[in-house]
Amino acid sequence: MPEVQDAIESRRFERQDISIEVVVSMKGCAPMTINTGNISVGGVFLLSDGRDMPKLGEEIAVTLPEFVGSHNPVSMRAVVRHSSAEGVSIEFLGVLE
Numbered sequence: 001m002p003e004v005q006d007a008i009e010s011r012r013f014e015r016q017d018i019s020i021e022v023v024v025s026m027k028g029c030a031p032m033t034i035n036t037g038n039i040s041v042g043g044v045f046l047l048s049d050g051r052d053m054p055k056l057g058e059e060i061a062v063t064l065p066e067f068v069g070s071h072n073p074v075s076m077r078a079v080v081r082h083s084s085a086e087g088v089s090i091e092f093l094g095v096l097e
Contacts, residue, residue: 013040022046023063026054031063043078043091054090056083061096 015038024046025031037045044062046053054060063075075096082089 013042015040015045020065022065024054025061025063026058037087041092043081043089045089046087048085048087053083053088054080056080056088059093060090062090062092 017038018036020036020039021033022036022044023031024034032051034046034051035049037047039045046062058080060078060080061075062078063073065073077093077096078090079093080088081091
């Protein structure tokens with residue numbers, strides 16, 4: 001399994017196994033609340049819980065309830081980078097204004 005080990009070692013940001021509720025907004029769909037499996041500075045893993053999830057390559061908005069150093073929700077532009085039966089890996093692209 002060298003390719004799995006290489007992928008783990010090549011991650012740019014350390015992930016924290018934290019379960020929080022985030023709000024995901026996709027074009028043409030009502031916003032939905034989804035639980036996270038883990039989160040890092042660079043992105044988040046969203047647990048599918050059997051529901052339809054954003055597709056690979058799709059750009060979405062993810063609103064985090066309280067961001068580090070802020071007492072206000074923060075909305076991030078994001079893109080789906082990986083998809084599996086368990087959920088989707090999201091990469092943050094920047095803060096939505």
